[in-house]
Amino acid sequence: MALIVQKYGGTSVGTIEKIKNCAKRVAKTRDAGNDVVVVVSAMSGETNRLLGLAHQIAEIPNERELDVVAATGEQVTIGLLAIALSEMGYKARSFCGFQIPIRTDDAYVKARIRTIEGDTIRKALKEGYIAVVAGFQGIDDTGSITTLGRGGSDTSAVAVAAALEADVCEIYTDVDGVYTTDPNICSDARKLEKISFEEMLELASLGAKVLQIRSVEFGMKYGVRIHVRSSFNDNQGTIVTTEDEIMETAVVSGVAYSKNEAKVTIVKVPDKPGIAARIFRALSEAKIVVDVIVQNVSVTGYTDMTFTVGRSDFRKAMTITEKAASEIGAEKVVGDDRISKVSIVGMAMRSHSGVAMKVFETLAAEGINILGISTSEIKISVLIDEKYTELAVRVLHGAFGLGNPSA
Numbered sequence: 001m002a003l004i005v006q007k008y009g010g011t012s013v014g015t016i017e018k019i020k021n022c023a024k025r026v027a028k029t030r031d032a033g034n035d036v037v038v039v040v041s042a043m044s045g046e047t048n049r050l051l052g053l054a055h056q057i058a059e060i061p062n063e064r065e066l067d068v069v070a071a072t073g074e075q076v077t078i079g080l081l082a083i084a085l086s087e088m089g090y091k092a093r094s095f096c097g098f099q100i101p102i103r104t105d106d107a108y109v110k111a112r113i114r115t116i117e118g119d120t121i122r123k124a125l126k127e128g129y130i131a132v133v134a135g136f137q138g139i140d141d142t143g144s145i146t147t148l149g150r151g152g153s154d155t156s157a158v159a160v161a162a163a164l165e166a167d168v169c170e171i172y173t174d175v176d177g178v179y180t181t182d183p184n185i186c187s188d189a190r191k192l193e194k195i196s197f198e199e200m201l202e203l204a205s206l207g208a209k210v211l212q213i214r215s216v217e218f219g220m221k222y223g224v225r226i227h228v229r230s231s232f233n234d235n236q237g238t239i240v241t242t243e244d245e246i247m248e249t250a251v252v253s254g255v256a257y258s259k260n261e262a263k264v265t266i267v268k269v270p271d272k273p274g275i276a277a278r279i280f281r282a283l284s285e286a287k288i289v290v291d292v293i294v295q296n297v298s299v300t301g302y303t304d305m306t307f308t309v310g311r312s313d314f315r316k317a318m319t320i321t322e323k324a325a326s327e328i329g330a331e332k333v334v335g336d337d338r339i340s341k342v343s344i345v346g347m348a349m350r351s352h353s354g355v356a357m358k359v360f361e362t363l364a365a366e367g368i369n370i371l372g373i374s375t376s377e378i379k380i381s382v383l384i385d386e387k388y389t390e391l392a393v394r395v396l397h398g399a400f401g402l403g404n405p406s407a
């Protein structure tokens with residue numbers, strides 16, 4: 001008898017019919033003699049709808065209250081799934097985050113899980129129940145409801161699996177695994193049988209939303225076996241595992257993109273010590289995550305500095321940077337929130353040369369201008385005009401031979 005955590009994403013629970021389908025899958029796993037903990041997302045479109053309601057009242061809603069609103073989506077799904085299971089004759093019990101409790105910090109809208117009390121779920125399992133847990137939500141030290149950032153149910157599931165030392169965490173979604181790139185953009189994307197935690201971490205952090213980045217971090221830290229698969233068929237999906245379990249070592253294993261990008265440029269910044277610290281301190285105090293930073297060597301005593309932030313932080317970042325820029329005597333601040341980031345990822349890039357050159361040549365051949373570049377040992381990211389995103393993904397995917405040979 002195994003302990004299996006199954007997570008069903010928004011599209012998998014998007015209608016009553018689909019919820020009933022998930023219930024059948026859960027029941028099948030239970031019938032095979034396993035203990036089952038199910039983690040669910042809100043029905044597809046529901047979180048956007050809820051956030052939209054709040055935004056009809058305020059341009060920047062109070063984030064504590066925004067979480068109170070957003071967390072209700074998952075509460076509906078756990079109740080409906082538990083009802084569906086009861087109707088099929090199974091013992092099922094739903095749990096909101098605060099009932100377990102799943103404790104987080106108080107960074108509303110993007111809270112981090114600190115601890116999960118396993119006893120509540122263990123007791124329910126022992127009494128023969130299927131536990132149905134709300135993803136995406138937790139509770140902070142003051143008793144306030146928090147949410148874990150978009151896509152956060154993946155993290156809830158892997159964290160629950162870690163806390164309960166589950167045998168496997170199955171992530172059921174609308175594609176049947178992790179592909180070399182988003183299969184909805186590139187029709188010849190190839191399904192990976194296995195992917196290392198490191199590569200998955202990079203892909204997730206660079207925009208491949210099939211797994212939320214923190215779920216991969218949890219999986220890696222606690223050694224949770226993650227199986228990404230489809231809720232619509234029985235195909236074997238992709239196993240996320242340690243590097244030494246992987247035989248295949250392509251130089252580039254995947255292409256990711258993120259349209260959630262905006263860039264801010266400070267023009268004519270005086271080139272002296274402490275200036276960058278002054279600007280980025282103000283952004284960090286506002287809890288704005290800065291991603292790519294580009295700064296040129298100065299020959300005139302002045303330099304331009306460009307950085308990127310998530311699109312939802314763009315207006316806040318512009319206001320803060322404009323204030324800091326005027327205090328340090330920079331000329332002006334310009335911004336653009338219609339850019340995207342396209343990245344290639346591969347463990348074997350560490351020991352191969354010429355990869356960057358191939359990226360630049362491939363994009364140049366399509367007339368795509370590169371606005372910024374950022375690299376690490378196992379990835380190269382370029383910032384480009386948003387309208388070229390899909391094209392850039394396809395040509396890079398082809399250039400590195402990632403396509404399905406039979407497609």
Ligand code: ADP
Pocket residue numbers: 008009010011012041151172173174175177178179180181182183184203207208209210211254
């Ligand atoms: P869920 O609602 O189940 O959490 P998501 O929409 O969050 O599903 O994630 C699944 C989506 O991730 C897919 O529909 C696909 O468009 C996208 N995706 C992006 N990159 C990849 C990739 N490399 N492999 C598979 N899916 C990807």
Ligand code: ASP
Pocket residue numbers: 009010041042047048073135136149150151152153154
């Ligand atoms: N419902 C949340 C969202 O849409 C969490 C999730 O689906 O993982 O972001």
Ligand code: MG
Pocket residue numbers: 009151154209210211212
């Ligand atoms: Mg998701």
